[in-house]
Amino acid sequence: MIQYNTVAGWMEFPYLTVSHGLTATYAIAYKLKDRNGEHWTARFSRFKEKRNIAEWGAATVLYKAVPALIEHLAVDVNRTIFLPALSSGETLADPNRAIPWIAKECARVCGAGYSDTSLSKNPHQKIHTIYNADGRTAELDKANYRAATMPADTFFVFDDIVTRGDTLSRIALAIHAANPNSTVYGIALAKSESVGYCPNPDNNQVPTLWNNLWEQGEQAHKEKFSKV
Known part of the structure; x- marks a missing residue:
């Protein structure tokens, strides 16, 4: 079981199964x-x-939720960059995909920097279609993540689902290689887990506000597009 702390409403994972280069990951x-x-x-x-x-x-x-976390961590937003993780088939992030446009808007709200061109990799097979850890590792080896030198000390890498942490770790190591002495955090919508290993399988730890916000977002979508 991977333990977490509660931080500004988030699940903070100081360590994942694979955590190379990551200070912490939040879901x-x-x-x-x-x-x-x-x-x-x-x-x-x-x-x-x-x-x-x-x-x-x-x-x-x-x-x-992201501004609340940034405030809690007290990072210097003028020296912070938000980056989207890349999907399996991408070389560079598609700015029209959900995670990049959400990360970009979060950066704007927080006053941080944003880049969807500073991370690159080779396309590879979808990791969730591979059901053993060794196979996933071998496939990710093909990705060969690369990062540009960026004018920042702190980086937040946005992804949708984190499982073992291998993808985020490879991105973090690429960022460190190009930006020595930097700090890298992972931001994910969710931590994938099995009920047998999960300390709270009902997700009762999630703030009520966040549940209400998700409902508000879905309702706003319905109202906007039901009129089209």
């Missing part, structure tokens, strides 16, 4: 592999399915 809630009907898990599944209504829900939460 809103668990995405439970064996309890698909759990309400946060269902929301994250809709997000993974690229349903716009879930993207609006996630964005509405993160626009409040």
Whole structure:
């Protein structure tokens, strides 16, 4: 079981199964592999399915939750850059994909920098289609993550779901290679976990405000597009 702390409403994971180069990783809630009907898990599944209504829900939460985390960590936003993780088929991040545009808006709200061109890699097979750790590691070896030198000391890498932490770790190591003495944090919508290993399988630790914000985001999407 990977332990977490509660920080500004977030689940803070000081360590993941693979945590090379990461100071900590933060997630809103668990995405439970064996309890698909759990309400946060269902929301994250809709997000993974690229349903716009879930993207609006996630964005509405993160626009409040990320600034609260930045304030708690007391980072210098003038020396901080937000970066989106890359999907399996990407060489550079597609700015129209949900995680990049959410990360960009979070940066604007927080007053931090943003780049969707400073991370690059080789395309590879989707990791969630590989069901053993060695196979996932071998596939990620093909990615060969690379980072540019950037005018910042602190970096937040945004992703949708974190499982073992291998992808975020590779991004963190690439950032460190190009930007020595930097600090790298992971930001994810969810930590993938099984009920048997999860300390709170009902996600009762999530602030009520965040539940309400997700609902507000989905409702705003319905109202906007039902009129089109």
